[in-house]
Amino acid sequence: NAGVTQTPKFQVLKTGQSMTLQCAQDMNHNSMYWYRQDPGMGLRLIYYSASEGTTDKGEVPNGYNVSRLNKREFSLRLESAAPSQTSVYFCASSEKFDRGLRNTEAFFGQGTRLTVV
Amino acid sequence: AQSVTQLDSHVSVSEGTPVLLRCNYSSSYSPSLFWYVQHPNKGLQLLLKYTSAATLVKGINGFEAEFKKSETSFHLTKPSAHMSDAAEYFCVVPTNNAGNMLTFGGGTRLMVKP
Numbered sequence: 715n716a717g718v719t720q721t722p723k724f725q726v727l728k729t730g731q732s733m734t735l736q737c738a739q740d741m742n743h744n745s746m747y748w749y750r751q752d753p754g755m756g757l758r759l760i761y762y763s764a765s766e767g768t769t770d771k772g773e774v775p776n777g778y779n780v781s782r783l784n785k786r787e788f789s790l791r792l793e794s795a796a797p798s799q800t801s802v803y804f805c806a807s808s809e810k811f812d813r814g815l816r817n818t819e820a821f822f823g824q825g826t827r828l829t830v831v
Numbered sequence: 832a833q834s835v836t837q838l839d840s841h842v843s844v845s846e847g848t849p850v851l852l853r854c855n856y857s858s859s860y861s862p863s864l865f866w867y868v869q870h871p872n873k874g875l876q877l878l879l880k881y882t883s884a885a886t887l888v889k890g891i892n893g894f895e896a897e898f899k900k901s902e903t904s905f906h907l908t909k910p911s912a913h914m915s916d917a918a919e920y921f922c923v924v925p926t927n928n929a930g931n932m933l934t935f936g937g938g939t940r941l942m943v944k945p
Contacts, residue, residue: 717874718874720874751935757923757934757935804874804875806875814863814925815865815925819877820877821874821876821877822867822874822875822876823874824869824872824873824874825874
């Protein structure tokens with residue numbers, strides 16, 4: 715039982731390059747989320763998918779796109795990377811949708827450390 | 832605005848001795864509070880959460896935390912440390928009433944000596 719798996723774990727991009735962060739969960743969860751974690755800023759919600767077939771913007775969606783490929787997979791794409799997108803990215807999933815994660819337990823991947831130079 | 836301060840960046844204990852990881856929060860309302868743990872090369876895992884019910888919250892792996900409003904604290908404790916408890920621990924509070932952002936503390940790295 716792997717839980718939430720993110721790939722890659724580390725990535726360095728040049729400004730303007732594109733890439734896709736992959737996330738898969740094997741817990742049959744309905745909801746999936748993408749967060750970024752920056753020093754002093756906490757964890758901020760980029761996009762979420764409350765259920766298969768739906769996606770919505772979170773607090774910091776600019777510069778990103780997402781695809782809920784199926785119930786298991788939720789990818790995050792950077793079309794033209796910028797240094798401001800240097801961050802640690804976490805994917806999470808939960809049984810029920812809860813934007814603030816107050817009333818449902820979320821399971822997180824191990825994170826992707828992205829550096830844009 | 833909500834904020835959370837973890838008072839120790841590193842804590843070292845011997846196996847079998849008690850664990851205390853300290854967290855103070857700042858909030859203009861009675862918040863939800865969480866403790867997450869991250870083992871090396873693993874994702875964040877919820878240890879326990881406080882949501883205005885009992886002030887003493889029991890979590891997984893023998894951990895518990897007590898919400899003390901008068902002290903604005905939510906310290907994490909365990910009576911007897913195990914080697915497998917070595918990890919980084921994060922105290923977390925929702926950033927606002929809408930609950931659409933989470934504020935993580937700076938983290939406390941727990942080391943357990945044999």
